[in-house]
Amino acid sequence: MELTAKGMGVRIGKKEIVKDVSVYVKKKQFVGLIGPNGCGKSTLLKSIYKSLPPQRGAVFLDDIDVLKSPEKKVSQNLGVVGQFNEISFNLTVQQMVMLGRTPHKKLLESDNQEDFAIVEEALTRTHLLEYKHRGYLSLSGGEKQRVILARTIAQQPKFMILDEPTNHLDIRYQIEILSIVKQLNIGVLAALHDLEMAAQYCDYVYAMKDGEVYAHGTPEEVLTSATIEILYQIKCQTYTNPVTKGIGFAYGL
Numbered sequence: 038m039e040l041t042a043k044g045m046g047v048r049i050g051k052k053e054i055v056k057d058v059s060v061y062v063k064k065k066q067f068v069g070l071i072g073p074n075g076c077g078k079s080t081l082l083k084s085i086y087k088s089l090p091p092q093r094g095a096v097f098l099d100d101i102d103v104l105k106s107p108e109k110k111v112s113q114n115l116g117v118v119g120q121f122n123e124i125s126f127n128l129t130v131q132q133m134v135m136l137g138r139t140p141h142k143k144l145l146e147s148d149n150q151e152d153f154a155i156v157e158e159a160l161t162r163t164h165l166l167e168y169k170h171r172g173y174l175s176l177s178g179g180e181k182q183r184v185i186l187a188r189t190i191a192q193q194p195k196f197m198i199l200d201e202p203t204n205h206l207d208i209r210y211q212i213e214i215l216s217i218v219k220q221l222n223i224g225v226l227a228a229l230h231d232l233e234m235a236a237q238y239c240d241y242v243y244a245m246k247d248g249e250v251y252a253h254g255t256p257e258e259v260l261t262s263a264t265i266e267i268l269y270q271i272k273c274q275t276y277t278n279p280v281t282k283g284i285g286f287a288y289g290l
């Protein structure tokens with residue numbers, strides 16, 4: 038599915054947090070959203086996935102008008118991995134991931150064999166099979182993050198939005214999570230803090246500053262030392278990372 042978010046504007050109180058931002062994700066593209074703390078990435082994403090109503094703008098997933106469509110129709114197509122995923126009741130990992138099946142079910146319809154198979158597959162992909170019967174609340178931050186991804190995979194969305202999905206994760210799992218998402222081969226819009234990961238996984242990048250799109254293009258076009266220096270107010274030099282062969286970054290104040 039393709040995502041078009043056009044002319045998004047979000048005001049919270051008197052402050053304009055997102056100012057006329059448009060982003061476009063082509064079919065099966067992995068698109069990154071970068072920018073400094075507080076520049077409006079999460080707010081923009083929330084306004085796209087209906088968690089925060091924008092004052093202006095329209096969002097389309099193919100021909101589905103996301104902001105005007107019922108929740109169920111949107112969640113049959115759009116999966117979201119947000120930044121904070123705390124719950125206060127203790128479901129098992131399997132029960133948590135099973136929640137991903139909800140948009141595909143009728144009210145009170147029970148879980149069938151196909152649902153269990155889909156959940157099993159999602160747990161396998163995220164290396165969580167052995168955690169299946171553990172309580173979600175007993176997991177570490179990184180394990181919880183993987184459960185949320187597994188839940189979103191079980192939802193079988195045709196498009197995914199991720200808000201800093203590698204928060205809490207050690208380096209190996211950061212790479213794994215982005216690889217798993219990439220392998221889903223669906224359209225993805227992800228806010229990312231790690232610029233090397235963005236360079237490695239994104240087909241296209243939007244850089245935000247002060248609630249606006251400051252630059253957009255391929256990673257090579259956007260992730261230049263000049264742009265990074267302006268975005269983050271630091272000194273930066275790029276080089277070829279000897280391990281990934283992608284763009285590497287050296288930073289300083």
Ligand SMILES: Nc1ncnc2c1ncn2[C@@H]1O[C@H](COP(=O)(O)OP(=O)(O)OP(=O)(O)O)[C@@H](O)[C@H]1O
Nearest residue numbers: 049050054072073074075076077078079080081228
């Ligand atoms: N409910 C709110 N009330 C007041 N200000 C808010 C609210 N939500 C967000 N903001 C402000 O909007 C700005 C943008 O926040 P947002 O979370 O979108 O930034 P971000 O780019 O995702 O940052 P980070 O990289 O730190 O996650 C920040 O200055 C934040 O304090």
